[in-house]
Amino acid sequence: MYKFDYHTPDSVDTASQLLGDLEEAKLVAGGMTLLPTMKLRLAQPDHLIDMNAIGGLDGIRATSDGVEIGAMARHADVAASQVVRGQIPALAELASLIGDPQVRHRGTMGGSVANNDPAADYPAGVLALNATLRTTRREIRADDFFTDMFETALAEDEILLSCTFAKPARAAYVKFPNPASRYAIVGVFVADFAGSVRVAVTGAAGCVFRATDFENALGESFVPEALDGLSVDGSEFNEDLHASGEYRAHLVGVMAKRAVAAAAQ
């Protein structure tokens, strides 16, 4: 790891100011991606701004039509939250599937979402649950947030504060995890909002995306068989030693059907 200066602001305002003023600065939340990336020298920030000393960013609360989760909420807390389990059990399930217990004790919702790793779980939940992302400047709709691999709509000095997930009538997240890392080789989040269905796919492509053909078919009939004969185009999908693009495309259909079956129970 290269040397860096370390900052521990105690307010969002101070953190924003540091992020705007300092060259080559990065925010660290749980550090579950950033610190390994820095060890590999794939990231080499001159300044690390630690969000952990700022209070009030880890709240989880029910809203009129869903649940708002603070950016610093740990995966373990989301997974165990009675509020999340009551409002959107599929989201608690998603959080419980991330990494391992020690990773879930440190990793945060905001860190995962802002990093937008193509194989991360949270982006699928954010997109399928039509979430609204609140930042230091504005509110951003999930459909406008994830722009490309490791890229989001966040400006250089903008900080994600919380995410409000809409409560669906029924939903489920199913993933085919890499057996070593538990990252999603393919993960599919299906959410049925009383006839309007959203299907978000992570792990398959460079960035989380919605499978609109699947959504239309499931809007007609919310059963796994509604997806028979449908497929996604895998020609641009990720290819690595774990799975070919063609195999990932196949898995999208399989995981989607399993998610529909789980949600319909």
Next chain:
Amino acid sequence: MPEISLTVNGQSMSGQAETRELLVDFIRDHLKLTGTHVGCDTSQCGACVVHVNGRSVKSCTMLAVQANGANVTTIEGLAQGDQLHPLQAAFREEHGLQCGFCTPGMIMSTLDLLKQNNNPSETEIREWLEGNLCRCTGYHNIVKSVQRAAANHQGEW
């Protein structure tokens, strides 16, 4: 270099740490508590698991400066003098180790499980051990050790 102060195994300790120094290196090199191991250094194997403010974390994926002011427990903090901690005793009784390299992490990880759930099922133990790798035992006796500990020690951990 920043000066950090933390409580380790009930004792106040302090020292200077480079900002890029990992918590596990601070524990091993500065505090000379070498029971916490560095296995993979990539947050996969769990040999470096310690408790920070009551929660199990991988100390290879946390900066020492991030532990400033924290309460840290390492494997050295469990035994009372010559008397093994009940979970350590159960690992010995059930032969839950061969080479022993992963054992400190296994014990610190499963102690956190027992604190949350003092009667875990075999499935719950195996799922919890997702982040701890053992290359000798095939996990079977490790799981039995945790079950034995839970059976031997009623009540809170």
